[in-house]
Amino acid sequence: MNLFRMGLAYIQARRAMAIRSRRKLEERQLRLLRRHFRFVLEHSPFYRRRFREAMKGWESPELTWERLGTLPLMDKETMMSHFDELNTAGIRKEEAFRVAWRAEETRDFTPQIGGVTVGLSSGTTHNRGLFLVSKEERERWAGNVLAKLLPRGVTGRESVAFFLRANSNLYTTVSQRWLTFAYYDLMEDLSAHVERLNRQKPTILVAPPAVLTFLSEEKERGRLDIAPVKVISVADVLDDRDRQKIEGQFGKPVHQIYQCTEGFLAATCSHGTLHLNEDIVHIEREWIDRESGRFVPIVTDFCRKTQPIIRYRLNDILVLADKPCPCGSAMTAIERVEGRCDDMFYLKDEGSGRYRPVFPDFIRRAMWQAGDEIRHYQVVQEGPDRIAVAFEERRGTDRKRLEAAIRSSFAQLFRRLGVEEAAIRFAPYRHPPADRKLRRVKRDWSP
């Protein structure tokens, strides 16, 4: 652990967070981007070959904003199929998978190949992605996360409780006298963790929204006795209804981290607004609906050298904030992370009969509107005009009445959007396994 490097990343991030001028921030981005691009061309045979066509007319290999937009897009499939030539550490895919899987089976969270941490992204067995992070990148990551998240700077002594689906070296880097980092394995029974939390008394609590909701219920029942200074939601979409519940119990605004294997992409500021981490990544917007501010992020990370991420199109929908954040940061403010593009519903327009996208947020709102008594739910589009609603109601609630309320709430939504009605089928709610992402709104069918 190189404290100097971590400290440097911390200071750099704090400085970037203080930038108030968008022009200055973009100048900084371009400078870092250019340097990184030269490195990638030199060290990654895959990118060198891939960019050759686009770079034909360039008189020099110097990147500009305009030129960046002409480079080919990247996705998970391409990244995985060219893994060996893409990474700059000479690590082969088969070996990386073998090491990562073995580590996962034994729940030994130190899988490394020559000092490079190997991780697996969550997903089904067939489409899991691999990620590589060097020791240096890990330290920089830790410095940046601390800069964005420590509520009291480095002066306060913090004790962090971190709930994760799978641990890796990436996350256990931080353990110093002034900072304790306790990891909670989501594969274990949640109730057992309550005891441990009571002993640890964390000042910072980091967990997926479903776990935070569970913990706030435990607090309500008097079984959990902790009073963290900061509560942070990670990994899944934070539903507004869950947010209210958690805030009500912990008496603190819920902060968020938007982080995936493709990078540390956004974090909330002191005002609770999500800002893109434009000090370490550049994010282009592929508009889905400009009017409502919805876009798909295309990520270029200008810090990751081991597994360079250039123009990587994420499968997420972000919503731009409609007004600047009072904190004054020049980094783009985000209203929310809405869900995955794959989970947008497609329903037929009443007039033209063409399929129209229906955003996950509309579906979530229709569910809230149906009533407070719905504790958990999942809405799945199963076919062109079929929707399955699984839900769990509060004890003592009339389920039939709730079903009628959900039907009428969806009927209203369809009318408002001007789409053909879809048939609704009800089912009992099943909690997803702990190692799976919680997707409240999901689409199992393609138009």
Ligand SMILES: [Zn+2]
């Ligand atoms: Zn802000």
